[in-house]
Structure formats: C-alpha cells, structure tokens
Amino acid sequence: MRTGRKKKRPKIIGLPDFWDVLSRHENKLLALDYDGTLAPFCVQRMQAYPYPGIPGALERIHRRADTVLAIISGRPLAEVLILAGPFNGILIGSHGMEKQLSSGDIVIKTVDQTQRQGLACAQSAAEEIGLQHHIELKPASVALHTRGISPKEAARLEDLTVRIWHDISSRHGLEIRRFNGGVEVRATGWNKGDALEELRREMPPGSACVYIGDDDTDEDVFFRLRSRGYGIRVGEAGRHTAARGLLPGIPAVREFLETWADLTLPVLEEGISWIRDG
Ligand SMILES: [Mg+2]
Incomplete structure (x- = not known):
C-alpha cells in the first residue's frame, strides 16, 4: 500500500476538518474549473496554460483508483483540450454542453x-x-x-x-x-451545476464530492453542493458565495492538489492496488 508523505496539509478556510473527512471516503469525485482555478488569467486567452506543477498533480490524482477527476469549464471543449494538455480525466466544456469522457468519447448536447x-x-x-x-x-x-x-x-x-x-x-x-x-x-437549461450533478449521480453512494472554482458561473455548482459535498471558491475572502470553503489563489490550489495526490489510500483487501497503471 502506498503511504502519504509526512507533509503539512494546506488549510481550507471554512473547512477545518476537510482532509480528515475526505480521507474517510472510499470514493471521491474531484471536479475543477479551469481559468482562474488551474490556469492564471491571460489577455491572450489561448495562452492561459496551467500553473506550473498543476498538470503533474492532476495526473497523479487521475491515477488514484479512489478518485474520479474532471475539469468543468465555460470554454469550448476544443480550447480546453488544447490548453489543459495531456489530461486523462473527464473534460467538460461550454458549461456542460460538451463532454469528453476518459475513454475519449465525446458527448455533445445541442441548443434548440x-x-x-x-x-x-x-x-x-x-x-x-x-x-x-x-x-x-x-x-x-x-x-x-x-x-x-x-x-x-x-x-x-x-x-x-x-x-x-x-x-x-x-x-x-x-x-x-x-x-x-x-x-x-x-x-438556459444547462449549467455547470447540472454538469456536476450528472457526474455525481454516476458515483457510488456515499462518495465525497468536491468542486473548486473561482467565478460566478461556479456558484451554480457551489449551490448544488451546499448539502451534499464541498464547494471551494478560489479568490479573496469577503465575496458573496455559496461555497463552503475558500482557497486564496492558484498556488493554494496546486498545494491542495498535491496533498490530494499524496493522500493515504483507503485500506483494501490485501493484494488489490489502488493505483491505476499508466
Ligand atoms: Mg474560472
């Protein structure tokens, strides 16, 4: 069994026992916004690449068999595919209208x-x-x-x-x-909150559900997660939000992801690995 590093876990403002609670869940869903959460804002929109260290942390999380990983962006899926680079989780674009599954299959919803x-x-x-x-x-x-x-x-x-x-x-x-x-x-009729809900319904009962985002369109997700998960807003304190937790900026998101990647895995029957190959 893989063990976590002896490293101080980053504090999430508003959720003091987050890591202890998360560690007790056998199954976890982690979904993230892209701009302002994983990548700094950039005037040239197609230059907004992930913050250093974040792609590696995401890949390590993806390889954990206890976590389903997704990015939910307002950008078109084609842009997220270019900017996020090699990302093996679920990619959702256009506020949930376009979805690329881990298998590579793409599902597109149409407007009327x-x-x-x-x-x-x-x-x-x-x-x-x-x-x-x-x-x-x-x-x-x-x-x-x-x-x-x-x-x-x-x-x-x-x-x-x-x-x-x-x-x-x-x-x-x-x-x-x-x-x-x-x-x-x-x-209307579909937003990031609906996209998250669709992912959540595919998880085993009792799964932990976590979403991190920085923008007003992420509030649709935070609102859905008020009673059934953890919405964490990125940015300064004091803004009105339905999120239960706060991370002060993208460097804190990276620290959060690195900690998640290093979490001690739940104990399974002997001989069963929690780490996916490749
Ligand atoms: Mg954003």
Missing part, C-alpha cells in the same frame, strides 16, 4: 432552434456596435471578452452589451451572466 437564432442575433447585435474583435461565439453562448481593457472602459462595454442583449435573451430562452473578464449570453 430558438436559442440558436438568439445566439446569432446576439452576435450580430454586438458586431453592429463595433465589438466584433471582443466577441466569441461558442456552442451554447456568445461571450464579450474585456480582459486587457481598462476597468472603466470594460465596465462601459459590458453594461452596453448587457443592454443590447437583454431583449434578445428574454425572447430566445437565453440568460446573461457576467464572468471574470467579460459577460456572456447563453442557453
């Missing part, structure tokens, strides 16, 4: 025709006011990105965009959500 028309209208409306270089059309949303723009101008553009998207969203089954670095109009 009204929503598709609404997204096209939202894209056109933003382009008509000169925002074409800040707009990204995703499978189930249109995002306005303002990272790299002065805070005052970013706020002006976001408010303006929210106003022009307001009627479009209400007529087409869409909703407007702000995120760290912009604002997005997206199809």
